[in-house]
Amino acid sequence: MTIPIMTFFDYSSPPKDQQAISRPICELADLMDQILPGSTEKGVGLRKLLEAKDCFVRASLQAQEEAIDRMEVISARKLKAEFEASLLLDIRGFEDNTGLAITDIELRHTLDRSDGALSTISASITVKV
Numbered sequence: 001m002t003i004p005i006m007t008f009f010d011y012s013s014p015p016k017d018q019q020a021i022s023r024p025i026c027e028l029a030d031l032m033d034q035i036l037p038g039s040t041e042k043g044v045g046l047r048k049l050l051e052a053k054d055c056f057v058r059a060s061l062q063a064q065e066e067a068i069d070r071m072e073v074i075s076a077r078k079l080k081a082e083f084e085a086s087l088l089l090d091i092r093g094f095e096d097n098t099g100l101a102i103t104d105i106e107l108r109h110t111l112d113r114s115d116g117a118l119s120t121i122s123a124s125i126t127v128k129v
Helices: 004-009 016-035 040-098
Strands: 101-111 118-128
Touching: 004 016, 004 040, 016 040
Parallel strands: none
Antiparallel strands: 101 118
16 A cells, blocks of 8 residues: 655656666665555655655765866866966066066956856056066
8 A cells, every 4th residue: 555655755856867866765665665564664664765865865966066066176276277377478478578577476266156157367466667
């Protein structure tokens, strides 16, 4: 006899990556629902299995978010390095063309956390006159 908690084991609606996490647990829940007679312990066991499924899905989502954060940092560092290299070439050209010497450069970058994009790179340049 199917009990109401079984409706929460449907794994067809989440995205494919979450379905891969949910499916084996949902199949186990379905098997237990079919072979065990109705009882309080069956309901408790299915509830705990549902809680475990939810925890595993959250762990998967957290791992994905951490991977995205790492990629954002790597992308930001790469973009900053490219900017620094371009800036150094520009400075060399500036010094060669003007005879002025750059004495200090400070670079700052800001990540926009809403979408992870690098939103700002700025430079402060001190020139010795």
